[in-house]
Amino acid sequence: MAKQQATTDKRQRRERGSLNPEDILDGAFELAEDVSLDNLSMPMLGKHLDVGVTSIYWYFRKKDDLLNAMTDRALEQYANEAPFIQASDWQVTMRDHARTMRATFLGNPILCDLILIRSALSPLAAQLGAQLTEQVIASLMEAGLTLDDAVDTYSAIQLHTRGSIVLQRLYDKNKESGIERGAYYEHLTISPETTPLLAEARTRGHHSGAPDDANFEYGLESILERASRLIEAGPPSTPRKKAAPAKKTAAGSATKAAPTRKPAAAAKTVAAKKTVAAKKPAAAEKVVAAKKAAAPRRSRSAARAE
Known part of the structure; x- marks a missing residue:
């Protein structure tokens, strides 16, 4: 606080209209060193500069605008140091x-x-x-x-x-x-x-x-x-590259090869065809036998009619 009071005492009261952005930034850095950046406020800065706070708002509409300008100046200072x-x-x-x-x-x-x-x-x-x-x-x-x-x-x-x-x-x-909690270590x-x-x-x-x-x-x-x-x-023989993503179909899924018919399924199909072929002669034999059995019956019926 003593440092802040000394800074304020040294500062001459400003004439009306003499304030400019550079003066405001100078005062902001001075005040921040005393009260910290977190505690810096526009009314406090106006008091520190011995001007009305509205004079500061004419150049910096809010505290963030002031901090942005302070950051730009800080970067210039850092680049020099x-x-x-x-x-x-x-x-x-x-x-x-x-x-x-x-x-x-x-x-x-x-x-x-x-x-x-x-x-x-x-x-x-x-x-x-x-x-x-x-x-x-x-x-x-x-x-x-x-x-x-x-x-x-x-x-x-x-x-x-x-x-x-x-x-x-x-x-x-x-x-x-x-805060006395200190660091975790x-x-x-x-x-x-x-x-x-x-x-x-x-x-x-x-x-x-x-x-x-x-x-x-x-x-x-x-x-x-x-x-x-x-x-x-030394440098690698080929530059590092990211792995290319898998190509996708219109449906969005990764392209896959068409599945082949499994051997077991093919064998079952062949066996089924053979079974059907074997059943056909047996059915024909049954039809012939039925016709032969029916022929004597017709002869006996004709004899009775005579």
Whole structure:
């Protein structure tokens, strides 16, 4: 609070009509450092700038608009403080890039809150971010990685670095807000009786899951070693491709070969035909026998009539 009061005392009362967007952003960053980005409000900013809140709304209709403008400025500041510098050794380049990124965000919580945690980028800011990523990918490909491996390697470095930054920032924010629950890795129940391996590791300075320097460096070196092995192995004979999906018929089901008639079914059909053929002569013989039996009966009837 003392810092906020000193800042307010130093600020001269503004003349009517002298306020501009850059002055508002300057005041917003000053106030956010004192009260945090979450607690920053438009009325509070008006009081900090010694202007009516309606003067701020003339340039920024709501807090989100103000935060978007602050994010754009934060990205410009980050690009100036953590530029991508390509060294003669690609591993040195990537190692310095990751370490500088981490140090910059941890050293400026407002940048971290705006860029990594809030992560709402304007089209221009998103384009600048894509151009930086393109530059790093090109650098990794010059070192010998394929496009696929270069993208995967830089994605792993970004996720590892930003993840450790955000975890540390969330832990710090909880402490700033008076929440004493701490981080999950601080509350693991570790003892020589129940978890002897973790207990021994702790005595050696290891903290499992903590976003500290040792864990960050180990993860970064693991990613770089993996990329180095890929470069030494050389590019594959054929580029990686996704498996082609099975062709589908108009009904939507996968095309299948027409089923063939099973041998057993064919044998049954042949046997049935033979049975029918065998029955036909037997029926004919019965008809002939019936005619022969009827012939003597007609002769006897004729004799009686005479």
